[in-house]
Amino acid sequence: MRLTQIKLSGFKSFVDPTSIHVPGQLVGVVGPNGCGKSNVIDAVRWVLGESRASALRGDSMQDVIFNGSVNRQALARASVELAFDNSLGRAAGQWSQYAELSVKRVLQRDGESSYYINGTHVRRRDITDMFLGTGLGPRAYAIIEQGMISRVIEAKPEELRVFLEEAAGISKYKERRRETETRLGGTRENLARITDIRLELATQIEKLDAQAQVATRYQELQAELQLKQHLLWYLRRRDAAAERERHGADVARVTNELEAENAQSRALEARLEAARAAHYQAGDAMNTAQGALYAANAEVARHESELRHAEETRARLESQHTERRTQLVAWREQRSQLTQALHMWAARASDAKQRVLATQEKLEAEGARLPQAEQAFRAAQERLTEARSLLMRTESRLQLEQANRAHLQRAAEALTQRRERLDAERQALAEPDATALRELEARIAQIDASLQAARQAFEALQGECVALQEASAQAADAVGMAQREHAAAEAQLSTLRQIQADVQNNAPLRDWLERHGLAAAAQLWQKLRIDAGWETAVEAVLRERLHALQSGAIDRGFTERPPAKASLFEPSADLAAAPASGVPLAAKVHALDDSIRGALADWLAGVFVTDGRPDAAARAALPPAAVLVNREGDQFTRHTVSLHAPDPADAGLLARQAEIGALGERCAELARQLEGAQRALEQAENERAAREAALEDARLEIGRQEKARHDAQIEQLKLAQAQERYRERSAQLHAEQTELAAEAERGGEALAACERAAAAIGDEIAAARTRLEASRTEHINAETALAEQRRAVQQAEREAQDALFGERECGSKIAEIDHSVRVIDQQIERGDLEVLKLTEELAADPIPAVRVALDAAVEARIACEKTLAEARNTVEVAAAALREIEEARLQIEAKLAPLRERLGELRLKEQAASLNYEQYATQLREAGADETLLTGEAERAPRPSALQGEITRITQQLGELGAVNLAAVEELRTSRERKGFLDAQSSDLDEAVKTLEDAIRRIDRETRELLRETFESVNRHFGSLFPTLFGGGEAKLIMTGEEILDAGVQVMAQPPGKRNTSIHLLSGGEKALTAIALVFSLFQLNPAPFCLLDEVDAPLDDSNTVRFCELVRRMSAQTQFLFISHNKITMELAEQLIGVTMPESGVSRVVAVDIDEALRIREELAA
Structure with missing residues (x-):
């Protein structure tokens, strides 16, 4: 990728x-x-x-x-x-x-x-x-960013292990193990819950089995009762549906007649509105034609004037000018007449507007009285409906009381029979034995005492196990710490010894010493012990003489000169003379062998120690050949100062020797401590194993005691339940007998009250019928008043429309006269312009063009006169049609009232039948009845009265069954299914726990093997890449713990020529190269x-x-x-x-x- x-x-x-x-x-x-x-x-x-x-x-x-x-x-x-x-x-x-x-x-x-x-x-x-x-x-x-190199190499061992895990590709294993542990914990919790539920279900199934038999009989009777009841409702709903269909057909017929009349009325109203619109449109067209005629007359007059002017000669110009002025006077006179006509029509328009306001007020008054009449009609109709509903409810109450009386009579007979059966059952009821129950209680108390003692012992052992586990963990930590300290001291001691061996192994002198038999001789520094802090001073004074060799014949001649400096001394125990004053350097040096005392006395003679740098007076006080030396190795005589610089070959030689001695003693002490910690750990592990075995025995004992108590409790529960059932049934029988006696008394009282209520309801029915007749009379009167008010509103509407038409006619006349005034004003304006332009018009010959224009204007005026005559005829025709349609609409309104009354009566009858139908349909729907089954049963069913008797008989049988747990059958089936499911689930969970535990062990084993192989492979690549980048040296990875899954990783690296003990002693560049070598080693394994x-x-x-x-x-x-x-x-x-x-x-x-x-x-x- x-x-x-x-x-x-x-x-x-x-x-x-x-x-x-x-x-x-x-x-x-x-x-x-x-x-x-x-x-x-x-x-x-x-x-x-x-x-x-x-x-x-x-x-x-x-x-x-x-x-x-x-x-x-x-x-x-x-x-x-x-x-x-x-x-x-x-x-x-x-x-x-x-x-x-x-x-x-x-x-x-x-x-x-x-x-x-x-x-x-x-x-x-x-x-x-x-x-x-x-x-x-x-x-x-x-991904290695800035500064990450130093963080990688200086990371904690636990952080470095993350990189190793990523290289090994076990991050997905750790994720799988975490998910598996989560699922295992959940599975164990589910298994514990399922075990408790299974025990409870076993007890519950025993009780439900007996209740289910009674519930089955109850369900059979209930099903039969439900079928009979549904069939009764179905037959009554069928009768109500037939009645509703009959009344519905009558309603549809009358509705069709009413709708036909309404349709005609609506059609006439639509025609009326169309006729009114046509009338308004014809009036507008007539006004427009009148204006066009005025314009055509003006146009003809203008062209005639132009023609006269054109025919006049230049000599008659003044006469023509006089005529034009006369014409202008006539136009102004005509304008004055039109203005007077305009004032007249404005006065008429004001009167028409007052008439419109008066008719609108009348219409609003009549319209305001119409809602009152309609409200009175609706109130009368509501009272009529209420009276009918009251009569129906009262009759229904009478039927209900009669049915209630029959039911009370049958209930009294059923109570008598039930009391006889309860007496027989009470005599046959037997009391369980109470002695066995007391014996079981004593046995359970004894088991509880034993179980309590076993649990106390278990808790005590559990506490001891926890304490021993902590002690074992502390002992293991102590062993680990002692091992680490001992290993670190041993490594440091080995390093120092190797350095001292390298110093002692003087390659240039090795061959020379072997030839003269001095190779095995010990050097001087190996036989010295220096006071702390004075090692540098001694090294500065003795220098190469620290490597002096002891020889018994220093006076002999050597056949060849040594290739490097060499010092020899002969054994002597002579002591140096005590100095007169001062502390000699020899006092800081202790000989481990008396044979070197003489050599030390010679070489350290006259050398005294001092702190810091002596002043001139102190140096002047020195005797001749005397030397002062300080802790830094600087030497002072009376006249000289020699500042010390360490020799790279011998620097720290004596200090390292002293440190080697101290480390040797510490290693021995740490070894003794490690041995003691290992013995303590072994003892703690043995004690913990013994306590855990005892804890397991205690756990088994608790399990046996709990099983015995559980068995005894189940037996006790059965006996207690039997005794409780006896007491409950005895009390229930007594309570039922008492209740039946009281119920019989209440039934007699209820029967008498029911008969009294039936008589009272009969009186209420008579009053309700009287009220219904009064409501019908009131409804007819309100409906007649409503029809008269509607006719008054319609008359007011016609008057308002006539007034509005008159107002519009005045407006049209005013607009017409106003338009004529504007035309005359235009003519006057044009006449004035013509007077001014006569001279220019005489220069040309306009007579032919003017005559053509005059002929066209005359034709246009004839057409406008014809259009105006047609528009006036159209207005008259539209007005006649409007009056005819209005009269037809009033005739139809008179026919609608009787039809509406007949339709109301039929709808009330249909509504009563629909209410009965909906009542029985709702009961069937709420009961969830099967319509298909009921249709077949209805063909061979008896009359509804016979069905009601069968329903009463089944109800008595249901009452004889007493209290019934209706859910017992379903609960029993559900409980058995659930127990089977839980049994299978418990087995599955046991298997799942074993599978998950095996999966965790397999993941740990695979992870441990993969991580160990990865560590070895990365360590091997790291050891080979490090010299490649540095050009030499060595490096390796070290595990900091015993368990590889939890142990950290530590980096040890020594560049060429260095013997550093920590990675932190390297320079920045060396750390960077070391980190690169480590990262690339990971790449070698998992690129x-x-x-x-x-x-x-x-x-x-x-x-x-x-x-x-x-x-x-x-x-x-x-x-x-x-x-x-x-x-x-x-x-x-x-x-x-x-x-x-x-x-x-x-x-x-x-x-x-x-x-x-x-x-x-x-x-x-x-x-």
Whole structure:
């Protein structure tokens, strides 16, 4: 699975949609600081599911959305998409079948985050699962950002183990184990609940079995009663339906007659409105024709005038001018006449308007009285309906009382029979034995005491086991700590001894000493013990004489000179003379062998110790040849000062020797402590095993006691239930007998009250009938008043319409005269203009044109006169038609009243039949009756009265059964089914627990084996890659615990020429190379599809960078690398370079360069 493209939009500084193509195995990202290169790494980490804002260099997840710049507004969303080539099918799960994969994440400003794979909306976990075990993920080792190298190498052992688990691909195993443990816990809880439920069901089934037999008989009788009752309702509903259909046919017939008359009335009303509209339209047309005639007359007059003017000669111009002025006077006179006519018609219009107002007021008054009449009619109709309903309800009450009286009589007979049966049952009832119950109670008390004692013993053992487990854990921790301390001391001691051995092994002198028989001799420093703090002073004074060898013949001559400095001394126990004053350096040196005292006295003679730097007076007081030395090794004489610089070969020799001695003693002490801790751990484990065995025995004993108590409790429960049933039944029989006696008394009283109520209801029926007749009379009177009021309203409407027509006629006349006035004004205006233009008109000969225009105007006037005559005829015809239609409508209104009264009576009868039908239909529907079955039964059913008798008989039989648990049959069946289901489920859960426990053990075993193999393989690769990057040295991984599933991983690394004991002592560049070696070791075992490196070469020098690049080039055969670097050597490694720039403040841009393509083009140009 290879990365082919990265698409960013709105992510940090990548504002615009940006595509970064990754075509090769080695792709470099370059650019100046702060241009957004690391945002590419953050984008990949973010789309793979990173949810920590700090890991993306932000305070919150909204910080990854572009927040605006000087020239850009903030965006509302950020998205990153990775495109992969999955042609090899390395993707996990269902995604392996796709040759190309696209992983996308979108974040909105409101915090909503969405994930997509190939455009399909998925969960964040689906993204994580797809990359499990590949080394990819938000916290995996395949993405190394700035500063992560140092964090990797300085990480805690538990954090390093995460990288090892990812390389081993066991992250999916851990997820499976966690899910399996969750399911196992839930399964055990379900199993415990099911066991309790099964015990309760067994007891419940015994009680339900007896109740189910009685319930079955009850259900049979109830089914028979239900069928009879449904059949009775069905027959009565059928009779009501027939009656309703008969009345319905009459209603339909009368309704059709009424609708026919209404249709004619509505048709006439429509014709009336159309006739009124035609009348109004004809009036408007007549007014328009009148105006057109006036205009035509004016036009003819104008053309005649023009003709006269044209025929006059220039000599008659003044006469023609006089005529035109005369014409203008006539027009003004005509205008005055029209103005007087206009005032006359305006007065008529005012009178017409007053008439309209009067008729409207009359119409409103009559219309206001119409709702009162209608309301009175509705009230009368409601009272009539109420009187009918009252009569029907009263008659129904009488029928109900009669049925109730019959029912009470039958109930009294049933009570008598039931009392006789209860007496017989009470005499036959037998009391259970109470002695067996008391014996069981005593037995249960004894078992409870034993069980309590067993539980107390179990709890005590359980507490001891917990304490012993804690003690064992503490002992194991003590052993582990002692082992670690002992191993650390041994390692430190071994290192110091190796250093001392290297110092002692003087290669140049080795051959010379062997030839002279001195190779086995001990050196001087090995026989010294120096006071703490004065080791450097002694090393400064003795220098190479620390390596002096003891020889018995120092006076002999040597055949050859030694190749390096060599010192010999002969054994002597002579002591140095005590100095007159001061502390000699020899007092700080203690000989472990008396034979070296003489040599020490000679070499340390005249050497005294001092603190700090002595002043001139102190040095002047020194005797000749005396020397002062301080703790730093600086030497002072009377006239000289020698500042000490340690010899690299001998520096710290005596201090290391003292530390070796102390470490040897500490190792011995730690070994003794470790042995004691191991004995304590073994003893704690033995005690814990013994207590756990005793705890298991106590648990088994509790189980046996609980089973015995459970058996006894079940038997006790059975006896107690039998005794309780006896007491309950005895009390029930007594209560029932008492209740039956009281019920018989109440039944007699109810029967007498029922007879009295029936008599009273008969009186109410007579009163209701009288009230009904009165309501009918009132209804007829209200209906007559309503019809008269409607006729008065219609008369007022006709008068209002006539007044409105008169008003409109006045308006038309006024408009017509006004139009004539405007025409005359126009003529006067044109006459004035003609007087002024006579001179110009005489210059031409307009007579032919004027005559043609005059003929046309005359024809137009004739046409207008004809149109006006036709319009006046049309108005008269429309008025006659309007009066005729109105008279026809009044005749139809007179026929509607009797039909409406007849229709009302028929609908009341139909409604009564419908109420009966709906009552029985509702009862059948609510009861869920089977209509098909009832139809067949109705053919051979007896009369309804006989059916009612059978219903009464079945009701008495149901009453004889007493209290019945109707749900017992269903509860019994359900309980048995549930118990069978629970038995099967309990067996399944037991099997599931075993399966899940086996799965956890198998996962632990596979994980342990896989992790151990991974650790060994990574350690082997780490040991080989480390010398490759460093050019030497050694490195390894160390497990920090016994259990590999919980143990941490610690890195030990020693570059060439160094013997450091901790990784923290390495320099920054050495740590970076070590971390790279570790990460690449993980890649050797489980190569990730691609690796992202963010300036990991920053702390490396050129030589280390070359080795790093060579290693990356070799690994690119299996892993694709995308690296960010400022190093030219690393840039040369890239096959493609992607430049990131920031030409606009806060906005990143991408420029890609294919190095191979560039070289090919250069070679072509050179050729």
